[in-house]
Amino acid sequence: MAQPPAPLEFPTDYPLKVLGRPDNEFRARVHAIVLRHAPVIAAERVSERLSANGNFLSISYLLPAESRAQVEALVADLRACDGVLMLL
Numbered sequence: 001m002a003q004p005p006a007p008l009e010f011p012t013d014y015p016l017k018v019l020g021r022p023d024n025e026f027r028a029r030v031h032a033i034v035l036r037h038a039p040v041i042a043a044e045r046v047s048e049r050l051s052a053n054g055n056f057l058s059i060s061y062l063l064p065a066e067s068r069a070q071v072e073a074l075v076a077d078l079r080a081c082d083g084v085l086m087l088l
Helices: 023-037 068-080
Strands: 012-020 045-049 058-063 084-087
Touching: 012 023, 012 068, 023 058, 023 068, 058 068, 068 084
Parallel strands: none
Antiparallel strands: 012 058, 012 084, 045 058
């Protein structure tokens, strides 16, 4: 039987991808939530990608996570955010 993955050790760089419909309001809501939980994010740690047909936008972050509680609170807020379709 395979070993379970090792638990995360904090602080760590935590990758997060948020998927929704492409509009400026979605971008602004997501970024405001992320900044509330991780107030210092360098621009090169954020990227966006539009789907092939332009129907979906993914925003990827490499967050400086300090604790599991920080990550769990961020994910909970993003799940409750209007327009967020999926989190990876």
